[in-house]
Amino acid sequence: MAAVPVPDDAGWYLYGVVGDQPERPAPDVLVLREGAVAGLASRVSLAEFDEAALPQRLADAAWLEEKIRAHEQVLESALAVGPVVPCRFCTVYRDERELRRFLADRADVLSSALDRLQGRVELGVKAFATAAAPSQAGEAESGRAYLEARRREKQAREELRETRAAIAHDLHRRLVAAAEDGVLLDLQSRELSGRDAEMIFNGSYLVSDRARFEDALAEAVPEGFDLELTGPWPPYNFVPEELARP
Amino acid sequence: MSSRDLDSYGHGSHPAQLADVLERVLDKGIVIAGDIQINLLDIELLTVKIRLLIASADKAREMGIDWWQNDPFLSGSNGQGQLEDRLRKLEEKAGLPTTSEEE
Numbered sequence: 001m002a003a004v005p006v007p008d009d010a011g012w013y014l015y016g017v018v019g020d021q022p023e024r025p026a027p028d029v030l031v032l033r034e035g036a037v038a039g040l041a042s043r044v045s046l047a048e049f050d051e052a053a054l055p056q057r058l059a060d061a062a063w064l065e066e067k068i069r070a071h072e073q074v075l076e077s078a079l080a081v082g083p084v085v086p087c088r089f090c091t092v093y094r095d096e097r098e099l100r101r102f103l104a105d106r107a108d109v110l111s112s113a114l115d116r117l118q119g120r121v122e123l124g125v126k127a128f129a130t131a132a133a134p135s136q137a138g139e140a141e142s143g144r145a146y147l148e149a150r151r152r153e154k155q156a157r158e159e160l161r162e163t164r165a166a167i168a169h170d171l172h173r174r175l176v177a178a179a180e181d182g183v184l185l186d187l188q189s190r191e192l193s194g195r196d197a198e199m200i201f202n203g204s205y206l207v208s209d210r211a212r213f214e215d216a217l218a219e220a221v222p223e224g225f226d227l228e229l230t231g232p233w234p235p236y237n238f239v240p241e242e243l244a245r246p
Numbered sequence: 247m248s249s250r251d252l253d254s255y256g257h258g259s260h261p262a263q264l265a266d267v268l269e270r271v272l273d274k275g276i277v278i279a280g281d282i283q284i285n286l287l288d289i290e291l292l293t294v295k296i297r298l299l300i301a302s303a304d305k306a307r308e309m310g311i312d313w314w315q316n317d318p319f320l321s322g323s324n325g326q327g328q329l330e331d332r333l334r335k336l337e338e339k340a341g342l343p344t345t346s347e348e349e
Contacts, residue, residue: 086275185269234270239274
Protein backbone atom coordinates (compact mmCIF):
# COMPACT_ATOMS: atom_id res chain seq x y z
CA MET A 1 0.00 0.00 0.00
CA ALA A 2 2.91 2.27 0.72
CA ALA A 3 3.80 2.36 -2.96
CA VAL A 4 0.83 4.52 -3.81
CA PRO A 5 0.68 7.91 -2.13
CA VAL A 6 -2.66 8.68 -0.53
CA PRO A 7 -3.88 12.25 -0.93
CA ASP A 8 -4.42 14.20 2.30
CA ASP A 9 -8.07 14.74 1.51
CA ALA A 10 -8.60 11.19 0.29
CA GLY A 11 -12.05 9.80 -0.36
CA TRP A 12 -13.01 6.43 -1.77
CA TYR A 13 -13.70 5.91 -5.46
CA LEU A 14 -15.80 2.78 -5.81
CA TYR A 15 -15.40 0.96 -9.14
CA GLY A 16 -17.64 -1.99 -8.52
CA VAL A 17 -18.52 -4.90 -6.30
CA VAL A 18 -17.16 -8.46 -6.41
CA GLY A 19 -17.87 -11.68 -4.55
CA ASP A 20 -15.20 -13.75 -2.87
CA GLN A 21 -12.30 -12.94 -5.17
CA PRO A 22 -9.39 -11.85 -3.00
CA GLU A 23 -7.13 -10.34 -5.65
CA ARG A 24 -6.59 -6.68 -6.21
CA PRO A 25 -7.24 -5.82 -9.85
CA ALA A 26 -4.55 -3.10 -9.71
CA PRO A 27 -1.90 -2.04 -7.19
CA ASP A 28 -3.82 1.06 -6.12
CA VAL A 29 -7.15 -0.72 -5.79
CA LEU A 30 -8.25 -1.97 -2.38
CA VAL A 31 -10.66 -4.82 -1.71
CA LEU A 32 -13.05 -3.77 1.04
CA ARG A 33 -14.84 -6.84 2.25
CA GLU A 34 -18.25 -6.84 3.93
CA GLY A 35 -19.35 -10.44 4.37
CA ALA A 36 -20.00 -12.13 1.04
CA VAL A 37 -19.32 -9.06 -1.06
CA ALA A 38 -16.40 -6.68 -1.46
CA GLY A 39 -16.02 -3.23 -2.94
CA LEU A 40 -13.15 -2.39 -5.28
CA ALA A 41 -12.03 1.10 -4.37
CA SER A 42 -9.15 3.53 -4.74
CA ARG A 43 -8.19 6.46 -2.55
CA VAL A 44 -8.77 9.61 -4.56
CA SER A 45 -8.48 13.30 -3.82
CA LEU A 46 -11.87 14.69 -2.85
CA ALA A 47 -10.75 18.02 -4.29
CA GLU A 48 -10.19 16.40 -7.67
CA PHE A 49 -13.63 14.82 -7.63
CA ASP A 50 -15.40 17.64 -5.84
CA GLU A 51 -18.92 18.13 -7.10
CA ALA A 52 -18.44 21.85 -7.60
CA ALA A 53 -15.27 21.37 -9.61
CA LEU A 54 -16.44 18.32 -11.47
CA PRO A 55 -18.16 20.08 -14.37
CA GLN A 56 -14.83 21.66 -15.31
CA ARG A 57 -13.07 18.35 -14.95
CA LEU A 58 -15.59 16.64 -17.14
CA ALA A 59 -15.07 19.34 -19.73
CA ASP A 60 -11.40 18.40 -19.88
CA ALA A 61 -11.53 15.66 -22.50
CA ALA A 62 -8.08 14.33 -21.63
CA TRP A 63 -8.94 14.07 -17.91
CA LEU A 64 -12.25 12.45 -18.68
CA GLU A 65 -10.82 9.88 -21.05
CA GLU A 66 -8.05 8.99 -18.60
CA LYS A 67 -10.46 8.51 -15.71
CA ILE A 68 -13.03 6.65 -17.74
CA ARG A 69 -10.44 4.30 -19.16
CA ALA A 70 -9.00 3.72 -15.68
CA HIS A 71 -12.49 2.90 -14.38
CA GLU A 72 -13.02 0.45 -17.22
CA GLN A 73 -9.55 -1.07 -16.80
CA VAL A 74 -10.05 -1.87 -13.12
CA LEU A 75 -13.36 -3.54 -13.86
CA GLU A 76 -11.93 -5.52 -16.78
CA SER A 77 -9.11 -6.80 -14.58
CA ALA A 78 -11.64 -7.85 -11.96
CA LEU A 79 -13.77 -9.45 -14.64
CA ALA A 80 -10.85 -11.66 -15.68
CA VAL A 81 -11.00 -13.29 -12.23
CA GLY A 82 -14.74 -13.47 -11.54
CA PRO A 83 -18.06 -11.67 -11.76
CA VAL A 84 -18.26 -7.99 -10.97
CA VAL A 85 -21.15 -5.56 -10.59
CA PRO A 86 -19.91 -2.27 -12.03
CA CYS A 87 -20.57 1.14 -10.53
CA ARG A 88 -21.27 4.21 -12.56
CA PHE A 89 -18.41 6.60 -13.25
CA CYS A 90 -17.48 8.92 -10.36
CA THR A 91 -18.99 7.06 -7.43
CA VAL A 92 -16.94 8.63 -4.64
CA TYR A 93 -17.50 8.22 -0.89
CA ARG A 94 -16.21 10.69 1.66
CA ASP A 95 -15.38 7.96 4.11
CA GLU A 96 -14.91 4.25 4.30
CA ARG A 97 -17.68 3.72 6.86
CA GLU A 98 -20.36 4.89 4.44
CA LEU A 99 -18.98 2.74 1.66
CA ARG A 100 -19.00 -0.30 3.94
CA ARG A 101 -22.50 0.54 5.05
CA PHE A 102 -23.66 0.48 1.42
CA LEU A 103 -22.07 -2.95 0.92
CA ALA A 104 -23.62 -4.33 4.12
CA ASP A 105 -27.07 -2.82 3.46
CA ARG A 106 -27.25 -4.14 -0.11
CA ALA A 107 -25.36 -7.40 0.44
CA ASP A 108 -28.34 -9.54 -0.52
CA VAL A 109 -29.11 -7.90 -3.84
CA LEU A 110 -25.40 -7.56 -4.66
CA SER A 111 -24.83 -11.24 -3.91
CA SER A 112 -27.70 -12.40 -6.05
CA ALA A 113 -26.55 -10.11 -8.86
CA LEU A 114 -23.08 -11.65 -8.65
CA ASP A 115 -24.60 -15.15 -8.66
CA ARG A 116 -26.57 -14.29 -11.76
CA LEU A 117 -23.45 -12.97 -13.49
CA GLN A 118 -21.35 -16.03 -12.71
CA GLY A 119 -20.08 -17.51 -15.98
CA ARG A 120 -21.72 -14.79 -18.05
CA VAL A 121 -20.27 -11.89 -19.97
CA GLU A 122 -21.63 -8.80 -21.63
CA LEU A 123 -20.95 -8.65 -25.36
CA GLY A 124 -21.72 -5.70 -27.59
CA VAL A 125 -22.95 -6.06 -31.16
CA LYS A 126 -23.05 -3.27 -33.70
CA ALA A 127 -24.19 -3.49 -37.31
CA PHE A 128 -23.19 -1.14 -40.09
CA ALA A 129 -24.79 -0.75 -43.48
CA THR A 130 -22.11 -1.25 -46.11
CA ALA A 131 -24.44 -0.75 -49.06
CA ALA A 132 -24.71 2.85 -50.18
CA ALA A 133 -27.85 4.80 -49.35
CA PRO A 134 -29.88 6.01 -52.34
CA SER A 135 -28.23 8.88 -54.14
CA GLN A 136 -29.43 12.45 -54.09
CA ALA A 137 -31.69 13.71 -56.86
CA GLY A 138 -29.36 14.79 -59.61
CA GLU A 139 -29.70 17.50 -62.21
CA ALA A 140 -33.27 17.46 -63.47
CA GLU A 141 -34.46 18.67 -66.83
CA SER A 142 -37.53 20.41 -65.56
CA GLY A 143 -39.16 21.48 -62.33
CA ARG A 144 -41.66 18.69 -62.66
CA ALA A 145 -38.95 16.05 -63.17
CA TYR A 146 -37.10 17.47 -60.18
CA LEU A 147 -40.14 17.17 -57.96
CA GLU A 148 -40.76 13.65 -59.17
CA ALA A 149 -37.15 12.73 -58.43
CA ARG A 150 -37.45 14.23 -54.96
CA ARG A 151 -40.60 12.27 -54.31
CA ARG A 152 -38.97 9.00 -55.35
CA GLU A 153 -35.93 9.80 -53.29
CA LYS A 154 -38.07 10.41 -50.21
CA GLN A 155 -39.94 7.18 -50.76
CA ALA A 156 -36.71 5.24 -51.18
CA ARG A 157 -35.36 6.70 -47.95
CA GLU A 158 -38.52 5.71 -46.13
CA GLU A 159 -38.32 2.17 -47.49
CA LEU A 160 -34.66 1.94 -46.54
CA ARG A 161 -35.46 3.08 -43.00
CA GLU A 162 -38.20 0.46 -42.69
CA THR A 163 -35.97 -2.28 -44.08
CA ARG A 164 -33.19 -1.43 -41.68
CA ALA A 165 -35.59 -1.29 -38.73
CA ALA A 166 -36.88 -4.75 -39.65
CA ILE A 167 -33.32 -6.10 -39.92
CA ALA A 168 -32.41 -4.63 -36.55
CA HIS A 169 -35.53 -6.08 -34.96
CA ASP A 170 -34.80 -9.52 -36.38
CA LEU A 171 -31.16 -9.38 -35.34
CA HIS A 172 -32.06 -8.45 -31.77
CA ARG A 173 -34.64 -11.24 -31.57
CA ARG A 174 -32.12 -13.84 -32.74
CA LEU A 175 -29.40 -12.61 -30.41
CA VAL A 176 -31.67 -12.47 -27.37
CA ALA A 177 -32.64 -16.07 -28.12
CA ALA A 178 -28.94 -17.06 -27.93
CA ALA A 179 -28.27 -15.00 -24.79
CA GLU A 180 -29.58 -14.70 -21.23
CA ASP A 181 -30.64 -11.11 -21.71
CA GLY A 182 -30.24 -8.25 -24.15
CA VAL A 183 -30.73 -4.50 -24.47
CA LEU A 184 -30.72 -2.05 -27.35
CA LEU A 185 -28.39 0.96 -27.05
CA ASP A 186 -28.48 4.29 -28.87
CA LEU A 187 -27.07 4.29 -32.37
CA GLN A 188 -23.74 6.11 -32.69
CA SER A 189 -23.02 8.76 -35.26
CA ARG A 190 -20.19 8.29 -37.74
CA GLU A 191 -17.95 10.61 -35.72
CA LEU A 192 -18.41 8.35 -32.72
CA SER A 193 -18.21 4.98 -34.36
CA GLY A 194 -15.21 6.10 -36.39
CA ARG A 195 -16.57 4.31 -39.44
CA ASP A 196 -17.80 5.60 -42.75
CA ALA A 197 -20.65 3.12 -42.83
CA GLU A 198 -23.87 4.07 -41.09
CA MET A 199 -24.65 2.26 -37.84
CA ILE A 200 -28.06 0.63 -37.98
CA PHE A 201 -27.90 -1.49 -34.86
CA ASN A 202 -26.31 -1.27 -31.41
CA GLY A 203 -27.13 -3.89 -28.80
CA SER A 204 -25.57 -5.50 -25.75
CA TYR A 205 -26.12 -9.03 -24.48
CA LEU A 206 -25.53 -11.07 -21.37
CA VAL A 207 -24.03 -14.27 -22.73
CA SER A 208 -23.25 -17.59 -21.03
CA ASP A 209 -22.43 -19.66 -24.11
CA ARG A 210 -20.19 -17.53 -26.27
CA ALA A 211 -19.79 -20.06 -29.08
CA ARG A 212 -23.54 -20.39 -29.41
CA PHE A 213 -23.95 -16.63 -29.39
CA GLU A 214 -21.32 -16.12 -32.07
CA ASP A 215 -22.92 -18.81 -34.20
CA ALA A 216 -26.26 -17.06 -33.92
CA LEU A 217 -24.53 -13.81 -34.82
CA ALA A 218 -22.83 -15.31 -37.86
CA GLU A 219 -26.12 -16.78 -39.05
CA ALA A 220 -27.96 -13.53 -38.53
CA VAL A 221 -25.67 -11.30 -40.59
CA PRO A 222 -27.78 -9.89 -43.38
CA GLU A 223 -26.38 -9.16 -46.83
CA GLY A 224 -24.86 -5.72 -47.07
CA PHE A 225 -24.11 -5.30 -43.37
CA ASP A 226 -20.96 -5.53 -41.30
CA LEU A 227 -21.15 -6.73 -37.74
CA GLU A 228 -18.80 -5.70 -34.99
CA LEU A 229 -18.52 -7.66 -31.76
CA THR A 230 -17.08 -6.00 -28.66
CA GLY A 231 -16.29 -7.21 -25.19
CA PRO A 232 -16.36 -8.95 -22.87
CA TRP A 233 -17.53 -5.90 -20.96
CA PRO A 234 -18.14 -5.51 -17.27
CA PRO A 235 -21.91 -6.06 -17.25
CA TYR A 236 -22.87 -2.37 -17.07
CA ASN A 237 -26.12 -3.03 -18.88
CA PHE A 238 -27.16 -5.91 -16.63
CA VAL A 239 -27.02 -4.41 -13.18
CA PRO A 240 -30.26 -5.22 -11.33
CA GLU A 241 -32.90 -2.53 -11.74
CA GLU A 242 -32.99 -1.77 -8.02
CA LEU A 243 -29.26 -0.92 -8.03
CA ALA A 244 -29.36 1.07 -11.25
CA ARG A 245 -31.30 4.02 -9.89
CA PRO A 246 -30.64 6.31 -6.95
CA MET B 247 -20.26 -16.53 -43.10
CA SER B 248 -18.47 -18.12 -40.19
CA SER B 249 -17.99 -16.48 -36.85
CA ARG B 250 -14.32 -15.98 -37.74
CA ASP B 251 -15.39 -13.43 -40.31
CA LEU B 252 -16.92 -11.24 -37.68
CA ASP B 253 -15.21 -7.95 -37.26
CA SER B 254 -14.44 -8.36 -33.60
CA TYR B 255 -11.91 -7.32 -31.05
CA GLY B 256 -11.14 -8.28 -27.52
CA HIS B 257 -9.94 -5.79 -24.99
CA GLY B 258 -6.56 -7.42 -24.59
CA SER B 259 -4.93 -6.30 -27.81
CA HIS B 260 -6.94 -3.26 -28.85
CA PRO B 261 -8.30 -0.64 -26.51
CA ALA B 262 -12.06 -0.42 -26.77
CA GLN B 263 -13.37 2.56 -28.66
CA LEU B 264 -13.99 5.46 -26.36
CA ALA B 265 -17.58 5.80 -27.54
CA ASP B 266 -18.32 2.21 -26.51
CA VAL B 267 -16.79 2.76 -23.08
CA LEU B 268 -18.58 6.07 -22.62
CA GLU B 269 -22.01 4.73 -23.42
CA ARG B 270 -21.55 2.18 -20.64
CA VAL B 271 -19.48 3.89 -17.95
CA LEU B 272 -21.31 7.21 -18.00
CA ASP B 273 -24.86 6.12 -17.50
CA LYS B 274 -24.96 2.45 -16.67
CA GLY B 275 -24.03 0.51 -13.57
CA ILE B 276 -24.80 0.82 -9.88
CA VAL B 277 -26.14 4.23 -8.92
CA ILE B 278 -25.75 4.98 -5.26
CA ALA B 279 -27.79 7.57 -3.45
CA GLY B 280 -26.92 8.87 -0.05
CA ASP B 281 -23.82 10.12 1.63
CA ILE B 282 -21.32 10.13 -1.15
CA GLN B 283 -19.19 12.96 -2.37
CA ILE B 284 -20.60 13.11 -5.84
CA ASN B 285 -24.09 12.18 -6.70
CA LEU B 286 -24.55 13.35 -10.23
CA LEU B 287 -28.12 13.13 -11.27
CA ASP B 288 -29.02 11.22 -14.37
CA ILE B 289 -29.87 14.35 -16.18
CA GLU B 290 -26.49 15.95 -15.59
CA LEU B 291 -24.67 12.92 -16.83
CA LEU B 292 -26.96 12.81 -19.78
CA THR B 293 -26.03 16.38 -20.60
CA VAL B 294 -22.35 15.65 -20.36
CA LYS B 295 -22.84 12.61 -22.47
CA ILE B 296 -24.72 14.45 -25.15
CA ARG B 297 -21.96 17.03 -25.38
CA LEU B 298 -19.26 14.41 -25.36
CA LEU B 299 -20.90 12.24 -27.87
CA ILE B 300 -21.19 15.04 -30.38
CA ALA B 301 -17.62 14.25 -31.21
CA SER B 302 -14.40 13.26 -29.57
CA ALA B 303 -12.40 16.25 -28.44
CA ASP B 304 -9.91 16.04 -31.30
CA LYS B 305 -12.66 15.73 -33.85
CA ALA B 306 -14.49 18.63 -32.28
CA ARG B 307 -11.40 20.82 -32.38
CA GLU B 308 -10.84 19.79 -35.96
CA MET B 309 -14.37 20.88 -36.72
CA GLY B 310 -13.87 24.09 -34.79
CA ILE B 311 -16.43 23.24 -32.13
CA ASP B 312 -15.51 24.38 -28.66
CA TRP B 313 -18.65 22.88 -27.29
CA TRP B 314 -17.34 22.57 -23.76
CA GLN B 315 -16.42 26.24 -23.60
CA ASN B 316 -19.83 27.35 -24.74
CA ASP B 317 -21.72 25.13 -22.39
CA PRO B 318 -23.01 26.77 -19.22
CA PHE B 319 -23.01 23.48 -17.38
CA LEU B 320 -19.50 22.57 -18.41
CA SER B 321 -17.91 25.99 -18.30
CA GLY B 322 -19.72 27.23 -15.20
CA SER B 323 -20.70 30.47 -16.93
CA ASN B 324 -24.28 31.52 -17.18
CA GLY B 325 -25.28 31.77 -20.81
CA GLN B 326 -29.02 32.17 -20.78
CA GLY B 327 -29.59 31.13 -24.39
CA GLN B 328 -27.59 27.98 -23.92
CA LEU B 329 -29.40 27.15 -20.72
CA GLU B 330 -32.67 27.39 -22.58
CA ASP B 331 -31.29 25.25 -25.34
CA ARG B 332 -30.19 22.67 -22.81
CA LEU B 333 -33.56 22.76 -21.10
CA ARG B 334 -35.34 22.24 -24.39
CA LYS B 335 -33.15 19.23 -25.20
CA LEU B 336 -33.78 17.68 -21.83
CA GLU B 337 -37.50 18.29 -22.18
CA GLU B 338 -37.45 16.54 -25.52
CA LYS B 339 -35.54 13.64 -23.99
CA ALA B 340 -38.11 13.38 -21.24
CA GLY B 341 -40.98 13.49 -23.74
CA LEU B 342 -42.33 16.75 -22.32
CA PRO B 343 -43.70 19.60 -24.37
CA THR B 344 -40.71 21.79 -25.09
CA THR B 345 -40.25 25.39 -24.08
CA SER B 346 -39.87 26.50 -27.67
CA GLU B 347 -43.18 24.94 -28.66
CA GLU B 348 -44.99 26.96 -26.06
CA GLU B 349 -43.59 30.21 -27.33
